[in-house]
Amino acid sequence: MNFFLLxxxxxxxxxNICLTWVEKESNIYSKGEINxxxxxxxxxxxxxxxxxxxxxxxNVVQKNVEExxxxxxxxxxxxxxxxxxxxxxxxxxxxxxxxxxxxxxIEGGSIGEVIxxxxxxxxxxxxxxxxxxxxxxxxxxxxxIRKIDPTLAxxxxxxxxxxMTGLTAYFGLLEIxxxxxxxxxxxxxxxxxxxxxxxxxxxxxxxxxxxxxxxDEKINYLKEELHFDEGINYRTTKxxxxxxxxxxxxxxxxxxxxxxxxxxxxxxxxxxxxxxIPVCGAISAYNLEKVDVGPRVQTMLIKNSAMMQGFTVGxxxxxxxxxxxxxxxxxxxxxxxxxxxIREGFESIPDAFLDLFKGNNLGKLLxxxxxxxxxxxx
Ligand code: NDP
Numbered sequence: 620m621n622f623f624l625l626x627x628x629x630x631x632x633x634x635n636i637c638l639t640w641v642e643k644e645s646n647i648y649s650k651g652e653i654n655x656x657x658x659x660x661x662x663x664x665x666x667x668x669x670x671x672x673x674x675x676x677x678n679v680v681q682k683n684v685e686e687x688x689x690x691x692x693x694x695x696x697x698x699x700x701x702x703x704x705x706x707x708x709x710x711x712x713x714x715x716x717x718x719x720x721x722x723x724x725i726e727g728g729s730i731g732e733v734i735x736x737x738x739x740x741x742x743x744x745x746x747x748x749x750x751x752x753x754x755x756x757x758x759x760x761x762x763x764i765r766k767i768d769p770t771l772a773x774x775x776x777x778x779x780x781x782x783m784t785g786l787t788a789y790f791g792l793l794e795i796x797x798x799x800x801x802x803x804x805x806x807x808x809x810x811x812x813x814x815x816x817x818x819x820x821x822x823x824x825x826x827x828x829x830x831x832x833x834x835d836e837k838i839n840y841l842k843e844e845l846h847f848d849e850g851i852n853y854r855t856t857k858x859x860x861x862x863x864x865x866x867x868x869x870x871x872x873x874x875x876x877x878x879x880x881x882x883x884x885x886x887x888x889x890x891x892x893x894x895x896i897p898v899c900g901a902i903s904a905y906n907l908e909k910v911d912v913g914p915r916v917q918t919m920l921i922k923n924s925a926m927m928q929g930f931t932v933g934x935x936x937x938x939x940x941x942x943x944x945x946x947x948x949x950x951x952x953x954x955x956x957x958x959x960x961i962r963e964g965f966e967s968i969p970d971a972f973l974d975l976f977k978g979n980n981l982g983k984l985l986x987x988x989x990x991x992x993x994x995x996x997x
Pocket of ligand 1 (some may be wrong): 702703704783784787808809810811812813814831832833834837877878880882898899900901902903904930931932933974975976977978979980981982983984
């Protein structure tokens with residue numbers, strides 16, 4: 620079982636937390652019959668991309684939604700998550716999660732509404748999370764999905780700060796980075812879903828936090844809204860090494876790496892003795908057609924007795940419950956905040972995905988595919 624399935628199907632512990640900041644939405648739909656001539660639009664992987672995906676990479680196909688059988692649940696997709704790791708799944712290469720198959724639906728985290736159920740555990744109108752991906756309808760069994768409670772927090776948070784990206788930030792920083800009061804934490808990809816959460820948790824732990832991101836708007840967000848101590852715009856800086864020196868006068872104790880490449884090369888020159896480097900992602904390399912080669916890191920690690928460790932969030936699946944509780948509590952207490960960039964419409968999913976590589980998102984990038992049809996906001 621891959622970790623995404625594992626994650627989407629663990630029982631929701633955060634559901635038990637009494638969050639007080641309930642966000643009410645105004646659309647209330649009356650219950651009704653579903654039309655069984657539903658057509659399911661699906662984005663499939665048409666071919667494996669070389670370099671940056673383009674118009675040939677994805678294709679839309681239409682399938683009639685078949686009548687569900689005993690123990691099955693029909694779900695209408697409401698929100699789809701687009702994530703950088705999906706680019707890796709487009710390669711035919713062994714990894715921690717299986718490659719997408721050509722001509723099959725692109726899988727990924729999604730939130731949907733149960734529109735018909737022949738399972739004893741789900742009812743019409745239930746909101747659920749699963750890995751049903753880039754399609755408008757999904758036929759599930761109990762093990763594919765879990766319920767989410769729309770009264771605790773906006774449902775989209777289950778794809779972001781209370782979901783996979785929040786957990787990634789939590790474990791990468793606290794288990795590997797282990798920031799201590801007064802230490803300096805540098806984060807690349809700092810204004811994205813993972814990075815923005817990492818920085819806030821590092822602040823909660825009393826660290827000096829420096830974020831690296833790709834626009835002045837993002838740097839302002841990091842400093843003004845998230846209270847980062849410093850921010851560096853890597854696209855406009857004349858000398859990132861000099862800027863890092865200024866922003867980190869006592870050197871760097873923790874580097875949370877989301878991007879790899881030349882940004883990381885510059886950070887590595889300034890790490891302190893016993894520095895910790897959680898390697899979360901390397902987005903700068905995901906679309907490269909040739910292997911990226913930079914300065915060798917061994918000497919830097921030896922000289923500083925530093926520790927560099929790659930990880931995937933699935934490594935910590937046994938502790939998801941505990942971490943979700945803590946993230947939910949920090950949200951409730953106003954100690955954590957988040958942004959979402961939400962694109963509209965099923966057809967915009969591939970462009971939204973490509974926006975991740977252009978930096979066209981602040982916080983978690985999602986696509987809203989449909990409004991709920993049956994969900995009463997109880
Ligand atoms: P983000 O919300 O951070 O979106 C991606 C961001 O990456 C963009 O907004 C862009 O911001 C930045 N970016 C894109 N291309 C480049 C580049 N060439 N150089 C530098 N920055 C670039 O995505 P996530 O928060 O979901 O993911 C962040 C990282 O974490 C990714 O590398 C992802 O693969 C990894 N990840 C790892 C997990 C794990 O289990 N290890 C789980 C989840 C995510 P900007 O404007 O600043 O350039």
